[in-house]
Amino acid sequence: MKTFRLNVSGMNARYDVDGSRLVAGIVPLSKDKSKVLIVESTRKKNCWVLPKGGWETDESEAETAAQREAWEEAGITGKVTKFLGKIRDNRSSANAVFLFFEMTVEEELSEWPEMKKRKRKWVSYKEAAEKFGSRSEMLDALDRSCIKR
Numbered sequence: 001m002k003t004f005r006l007n008v009s010g011m012n013a014r015y016d017v018d019g020s021r022l023v024a025g026i027v028p029l030s031k032d033k034s035k036v037l038i039v040e041s042t043r044k045k046n047c048w049v050l051p052k053g054g055w056e057t058d059e060s061e062a063e064t065a066a067q068r069e070a071w072e073e074a075g076i077t078g079k080v081t082k083f084l085g086k087i088r089d090n091r092s093s094a095n096a097v098f099l100f101f102e103m104t105v106e107e108e109l110s111e112w113p114e115m116k117k118r119k120r121k122w123v124s125y126k127e128a129a130e131k132f133g134s135r136s137e138m139l140d141a142l143d144r145s146c147i148k149r
Contacts, residue, residue: 012057020088021096024065025052027084027145028076028103034148035122037105038131039073042117048131050138051076052098062099070103074120075112078105084144087137100141125149 014022027050028037041047051073055065063080070076084100123131125147132138 014055014057016097019095022055022062023052023089023096023098024055024062024069025050025098025100025141026066026070026074026080026103027100027141027147028070028074028078028105029145029147030122031104032148033146035124036128036142036145036147037074037076037120037122038128039114040119042114047133047135048121048128049135050100050141052100055099063101066099066101067103071109072113073118075109075115076103076105076120077107077109078103081146084141087140089137091134098137098141100144102145 016022029035036050038048039051041049051070053065053069053073055062059065059068063083067077067080070078080101080103082102084102087098087100089096089098125142128142129139
């Protein structure tokens with residue numbers, strides 16, 4: 001199993017050339033591509049998102065940051081199968097660019113760093129689209145993945 005270093009400081013943030021915070025995220029799919037694993041937001045209860053978080057300066061690749069976030073927030077590890085591209089956060093309160101990767105989940109851990117802060121659950125494409133609500137960047141990333149619709 002790959003090991004990750006827990007990042008709690010956020011002091012080493014990476015930024016795009018336009019000043020946007022670079023955020024790495026994962027679209028975690030089941031092996032048969034019929035389900036995606038989503039996590040409850042820590043900021044808004046009953047709001048569900050894909051695992052994602054800041055790409056830090058001590059991480060050489062965005063893919064590494066995305067895998068760390070999947071472990072921290074959802075307690076999963078797996079194989080990254082493709083880069084899904086850059087997606088701008090359209091919320092007026094945010095100035096971020098997401099770098100999303102598709103992952104086939106290989107392991108769901110029984111304990112993980114944010115297990116007391118977040119729920120996780122497997123859902124279909126339709127359920128995920130409903131749960132994302134106004135988070136259009138989440139649906140955009142899911143639409144770029146190989147999930148069965």
